[in-house]
Amino acid sequence: MKRIDLGTLDDWAVGEGRRVSAGEDEVLVVRVGDRLVAVGAFCSHEDLPLEGGSLVGEDLWECPHHGGRVVLSTGAPGGMPVVAPVATFPVREVEGRLVLEVE
Numbered sequence: 367m368k369r370i371d372l373g374t375l376d377d378w379a380v381g382e383g384r385r386v387s388a389g390e391d392e393v394l395v396v397r398v399g400d401r402l403v404a405v406g407a408f409c410s411h412e413d414l415p416l417e418g419g420s421l422v423g424e425d426l427w428e429c430p431h432h433g434g435r436v437v438l439s440t441g442a443p444g445g446m447p448v449v450a451p452v453a454t455f456p457v458r459e460v461e462g463r464l465v466l467e468v469e
């Protein structure tokens with residue numbers, strides 16, 4: 367398992383999304399309220415980067431390319447033209463640091 371240090375919550379603005387490399391995996395990390403959530407970095411619609419999109423409400427990420435949406439908590443499709451899920455990854459707090467875990 368790969369563990370990537372994401373810093374502390376103060377290092378992230380609410381609604382900010384950043385693409386993070388974890389070895390061969392690319393992950394989009396988003397601050398939602400007082401936590402970080404992580405999903406696969408590429409949209410399932412046309413395999414384009416989700417980075418550069420925007421947080422909608424408290425659990426949707428809008429893709430910057432065609433406006434499709436992904437449910438951040440589950441990776442499920444949240445709005446057309448996205449119809450397939452993306453992977454999700456855990457972010458845990460370890461000794462005051464937020465750590466992304468990728469198998």
Ligand code: FES
Pocket residue numbers: 409410411412413414429430431432433434435446447448
């Ligand atoms: S690539 Fe994301 S909606 Fe088309």
